Amino acid sequence: MPEQTDPRDRLIVALDLAEVAQAEALVARIGDAATFYKIGYRLGYNGGLAFAARLARRGLKTFLDLKLHDIGNTVEEGVRALGGLGATFLTVHAYPQTMRAAVRGAAGSGLKILAVTVLTSYDEADAREAGYALPVADLVALRARQAADAGIDGIVCSAVEAASVRSVIGPDRLIVTPGIRPAGADLGDQKRVMTPGQARAAGIDHVVVGRPITAADDPRAVAKAIVAEMA
Ligand SMILES: O=C(O)c1cc(=O)[nH]c(=O)n1[C@@H]1O[C@H](COP(=O)(O)O)[C@@H](O)[C@H]1O
Known part of the structure; x- marks a missing residue:
């Protein structure tokens, strides 16, 4: 996997909050314990x-x-419009046409495209309900292969699939895993889950963690503990 120089970069904090002011306050509280933040639909x-x-x-x-x-x-023009924001990563769903378009749109911008394979809130029954006949692990592997073929920079999957995805995409593309819970933390709607330490051992590059940090009494301490668990 591509090595990072700062171990804090392994943790991406999901700022799933209603208002920018709340996100500003949380980033200030976390301070130098985190270096990488995710902004999703809500914000x-x-x-x-x-x-x-x-x-x-x-x-x-x-x-x-x-x-x-x-x-x-x-997709191509949308990605192109986002290229000037100075962001490191942007997600698209891992459909071949979409991924190829995103790669074209990001060309020359420095923005890395991550392909979301199968959401970590899905188990086998959820995938079947959505019309997929393949087992989740096989669907993730298929999409990872298609992402690599499309020239995508990294894969979003659960840490449960990280080792098999690594064997499909090789050492240079990134593996980014949500569905991460410190031992004993509430799972919420996440179904394919690992701890930060298990995920690191499985070969991930970055974990994404939201509610265990955003809902904590001491978000800075939780962020520090997660980074330490992956050191
Ligand atoms: O693309 C993502 O970041 C993502 C993909 C996925 O399969 N599962 C998933 O949970 N996420 C995001 O990762 C974050 C996880 O948040 P928590 O469950 O609160 O830790 C949320 O912002 C989700 O939108």
């Missing part, structure tokens, strides 16, 4: 993209989790 649709650009100007790494999926032209 993104409410001023979060400009906020992400401000974080990037302050030297923090940002991840735009917009999970794009549309006809190729719309």
Whole structure:
């Protein structure tokens, strides 16, 4: 896997909050315990993209989790429009047409495209309900292979699949895993879950953690503990 120089970069904190002011306050509370923040729909649709650009100007790494999926032209131009925000990562769903369009849209911008394979809130029954006949692990592996073929920079999957995804995509592409819970933490709606330490041992590059940090009494302490568990 591509090695990082700062171990804090392994943790991406999901800023799933309603208001930019709350996100600003949380980033200030966490301070130097985290270096990488994810902005998803909730904040993104409410001023979060400009906020992400401000974080990037302050030297923090940002991840735009917009999970794009549309006809190729719309994805390509949408990705191109996001290329100037200074973000590190952007997500699209792992459909071949969508991934190829996103790679074209990101060309020359420095924005890395991550392909979301099968959401970590899905188990086998959820995938069947959505019309997929393949077992989740096989669907993740198929999409990882297609992502690599499309020239995608990294894969979003659960840490449960990290080792098999690594064997499919090779050492240079990134593996980013949500569905991460410190031992004993509430799972919420996550179904394919590992601890930070298990995920690191499975060969991930970055974990994404939201509620265990955002809902904690001491978010800075939880962020520090997660980084330490992956050291
Ligand atoms: O793309 C993602 O970041 C993502 C993919 C996935 O399969 N599962 C998943 O939980 N996520 C995101 O990762 C974060 C996980 O948040 P928590 O469950 O609160 O730790 C949320 O912001 C999700 O939108």
